[in-house]
Amino acid sequence: MTVKEDRDIFEQKLQVEAKASKEQIPDKEAAWEAERKKAKPDLNVKFIYAYVLTMSNSERHKSMGMRLLNELIAARFNVEECLYAVAVCLYSQTEWRECREVVDRLLRLNPDHRYGNELHLFVKDAQAKQDLAIGVGVGVGVIGATAAILLGAMLGSGRRGR
Helix, strand or coil: CCCCHHHHHHHHHHHHHHHHHHHHHHHHHHHHHHHHCCCCCCCCHHHHHHHHHHCCCCHHHHHHHHHHHCCCCCCCCCCHHHHHHHHHHHCCCCCCCHHHHHHHHHHHHCCCHHHHHHHHHHHHHHHHHHHHHHHHHHHHHHHHHHHHHHHHHHHHHHHHCC
């Protein structure tokens, strides 16, 4: 398979997870709320809740999930998977530069992280696609502006000749 085909499959999985997260959020939130009241809360419950939040289509949920994941990273809990979840969330928000920075950080910790390496390829592919679209847009804009200037010059010189 090509990188584009793999990326398309990955994006379809993200859409499926977004639908599933909508149903899971209330239960995971209740579990975390109960857990956080304990003297020593299980951070895995927090991780699961944060992960489900980042898979949501809601920007508010994504933001809250990333905040929780960053708290877990600061506490040095499951750092690789937290970084991966943050990167996936950024990818789903088309925040390519930030996503790539987080993936690079993950791959510095574990160069063999399979999903991190895949996401790195997907982000590079998405960035290249975006850069191409921007380049085409700029090119079309330059051509349009040049044509308008030439047309204006031709019309202006035609009026002077009369």
